[in-house]
Amino acid sequence: MEFRHLGSSGLVVSEISYGNWITHGSQVEEESAVACVHAALDEGVTTFDTADVYAGGRAEEVLGRALKGQRRDGLEIFSKVFWPTGESRNDRGLSRKHIVRGVEDSLRRLGTDYLDLYQAHRFDHGTPLEETLRAFDDLVRQGKVLYIGVSEWRAEEIERALAIADALGLQRPVSNQPQYNMLWRVIESEVVPASERGGLGQIVWSPIAQGVLTGKYPPGQAPPAGSRGTDEKSGARFIKRFLDDQELLTRVQGLSGLAAEAGLTQAQLAVAWVLQNPNVSSAIVGASRPEQVRDNVQAAGVRLDAGLLARIDELLGDSVQRDPALTQSPEAQR
Template structure:
């Protein structure tokens, strides 16, 4: 396992992190989560990513139980706030009320007195940014989080938040973006802004929801128990990739990976990690063996020729438009009243 600083902060994270967005879902057992966390620890992973909304708030509880007995100082726990966690009008968003109540609930579910990185899961246009940042500053000053990060904010939103964080003297250190060889959206604007500001990338879906494992083959039925068959397992985010042109292009990576003694998944993960702006790439899993195998990509170094060949193979089907970052967040200040 390799380790990197989270941006220009002093926090060191494993360059592969374990995330339980999909592992601990309605279709996964507690035993699976425990086995996956153990496999992550055995692989040298020390960084764990979750969110209050995952699995209707139960994912944090499951991760907390799986990490029970692990030396707290030896792991980095990251969670998020934004999405609805209850039926009330104030049970969502980035208001002061929701942030301060949510951090306490997350810590209770995780069984810890602090998280290492507390992330604003999306930008909230219905709340003044000053209110959000002041509440996050109070979370840090109360010792409930060491660092603050965001997820899927645009470059402009990141710049505004970072400026306020500097005024408030709190460590605003990371952005969590979807990023893979098929989803290169952050490269145009978000990653350059974060490099300038000293913020690291916490990458989610580096394997494009499993498409970059090569297991989905055009013209063939999807593998049994794969994410494509599971309506409770975030499969809605997968639909856009399950097209013959995309899958055919991915299959072109098979011989390239084999020549390097890698799987397509390991090759794809190494492609993400070759970017120095990426501090850690978050892996999910439906089985512990997936964590064990994919984590082997943590120290793989790809040469320029290999990187170029991957780019050539996937360029016609890769998404690059930076507007997609904005599309992933609420567009209207009135979104919570809809």
């Protein structure tokens, strides 16, 4: 495993993070979920990402049980707050009330007394940004949170947060968690430059485009049984735009030859590709089977030459989404 600093902060994270969106508490049984976490640990992964909204809180609980007994100081545990976690009007958003309640609930479910990184899961247009940043700052001062980050924020939102934090002497965000992969590159034109100027690193999710970049969805064929393309609970609605594009699926099949030349599987190539971006601190992978974890982590430390990167761009062509207006991806409630 290789390691990188999270943005310009002093926190070091594993190049590959393990995330449990979709899988834990919903798609796979707990025994399988725990096996995947232990496989990640065995492969040197130290960074684990979850959120209070995943599986209605069950994902945090499963992750907490899976990590029980591990040396806490050797792990980086991340969670998020924003999406509704109850029926009350205050059970959502980035108000002080929801953030304070949210972190207490996440700590309880995870079985830990602090989070290494607490992330604003989306930007809250209904709460003053100063209120949100002050609440996060208080959690840092209390020792319940060590660093703060954001997820799927636009460049202008990141810049506003940094300006307010600097003006008021508050904790600055050190990271952003966007979707990013060979097919979805909308962060490159605005979010990445803003993050580089502000010292934020990207913790990217969906580096293999929910499995599309593995090549297991050939054009003109039904999705394989048991895959995310067939199970609405496990992500079919999140990759529909890819599966409906037959030209894109045809181009993705062409990645198999490029991956073979590099001595990689298609999944490893996809994960390694996002890690070539110097603003990426870590790539989040998920899994329903331990062997998927072991395969994906082999992308750590891989360096792709410029010629191969250019051939990937040429192959994918106009199938790549680059429009910065789509920074906040359609997977609204991820």
